[in-house]
Amino acid sequence: MASRNITALVDATSRRAVLRGVMSTASAIALGGCASLASTGARFDASEISSNPRLLVATNRKPVDGARTKPWFGPERASGLSIAHAKLTPPGDGRFSLSSVGLDDWRLDAIEPVPQIGDLPGQTIGPHDVLIYVHGFNQTFETSVLDAARLSDGIRFRGDTLAFSWPSKAKLLDYGYDRDSAMWSRDALEKVLDGLSASPTVGRLNIVAHSIGTMLTMEALRQLYAHQGDMIAERLGAVVFASPDIDMDVFASSVERVGPIARKITVLTATNDRALAVSRWMAGGMTRVGAAQKAQLEQLGLHVIDASQEGWGVVNHDLFLSNGQIRQVIRHALDNPSGA
Numbered sequence: 001m002a003s004r005n006i007t008a009l010v011d012a013t014s015r016r017a018v019l020r021g022v023m024s025t026a027s028a029i030a031l032g033g034c035a036s037l038a039s040t041g042a043r044f045d046a047s048e049i050s051s052n053p054r055l056l057v058a059t060n061r062k063p064v065d066g067a068r069t070k071p072w073f074g075p076e077r078a079s080g081l082s083i084a085h086a087k088l089t090p091p092g093d094g095r096f097s098l099s100s101v102g103l104d105d106w107r108l109d110a111i112e113p114v115p116q117i118g119d120l121p122g123q124t125i126g127p128h129d130v131l132i133y134v135h136g137f138n139q140t141f142e143t144s145v146l147d148a149a150r151l152s153d154g155i156r157f158r159g160d161t162l163a164f165s166w167p168s169k170a171k172l173l174d175y176g177y178d179r180d181s182a183m184w185s186r187d188a189l190e191k192v193l194d195g196l197s198a199s200p201t202v203g204r205l206n207i208v209a210h211s212i213g214t215m216l217t218m219e220a221l222r223q224l225y226a227h228q229g230d231m232i233a234e235r236l237g238a239v240v241f242a243s244p245d246i247d248m249d250v251f252a253s254s255v256e257r258v259g260p261i262a263r264k265i266t267v268l269t270a271t272n273d274r275a276l277a278v279s280r281w282m283a284g285g286m287t288r289v290g291a292a293q294k295a296q297l298e299q300l301g302l303h304v305i306d307a308s309q310e311g312w313g314v315v316n317h318d319l320f321l322s323n324g325q326i327r328q329v330i331r332h333a334l335d336n337p338s339g340a
Helices: 002-014 016-032 035-040 139-152 173-184 186-197 212-228 230-233 248-256 259-264 274-282 296-300 324-335
Strands: 053-064 073-089 107-113 128-134 160-165 202-210 236-242 266-270 304-308
Touching: 016 173, 053 139, 053 186, 073 139, 073 173, 073 186, 107 139, 128 139, 128 186, 128 212, 139 160, 139 324, 160 173, 160 186, 173 186, 173 212, 173 274, 186 202, 202 212, 212 230, 212 236, 212 248, 212 259, 230 236, 230 259, 236 259, 236 324, 259 266, 266 296, 266 324, 304 324
Parallel strands: 053 160, 128 160, 128 202, 202 236, 236 266, 266 304
Antiparallel strands: 053 073, 073 107
């Protein structure tokens, strides 16, 4: 049973880019009212990153060849934190562009080191909100940065974007290494969040974390709240956990330890998430938060979106990137961090 699930995951991963384009097209049709705007090719609600294709990167991966050329940072764990700007090229957004059929995508062109975490690429006068993306299992440095760009652009985020890239082996069978690396990275993520919250140029901190990255994020928030209390809760906007790969009991105990931060958490679940089914098998049958029943999570006082009916793919683990309806849910969460 497990071998069939893993084979399905491999096949699905190889088709990820094409499926994203197809699913985005299907979502645009489903939205109906937005179709007329999309057909003109105009961007009436353009993201910040589409006009200034750069984002901030914080990583505790070890640099490769001084991070001067691709792959920039590898899967090994570094002794310190690296901060850099990522220079990107966005896909074409015209009506007949290759991106409209899933054949063009964001590209990472260069990495430029910066001295401190507050050096955001889109600095404007006054505080600027920040979107922080924490990736999940089986990701290279490059894919984690590009997914951050896709997310920011997909939800039309108006602010700066930061990708926190922790050391993943980026191999399907190295789940154990990735899980340990995620836990090891909680101090580094806490340092990033602490540095951003102390910057006078930063407004609200919004976090979107995926898969194992949600476990890392929850641990960092738990530590941060223990050190700063309600002060950090006031700086946070929305916290979105997409397909959380966390033991349900561990998650419930952590929710009790983050005080008012819990009211800002939105959980995106899917009971038909095949990746989390494999994770559950590997964890001895323990329920993963991202595949839990909605009512079970709502008892914790959280805002929960069940996306089980939105996914029609094999895996259904990255709907936050590929499904237009789910991206709108994330946008709504950022606009209404208290769940209103």
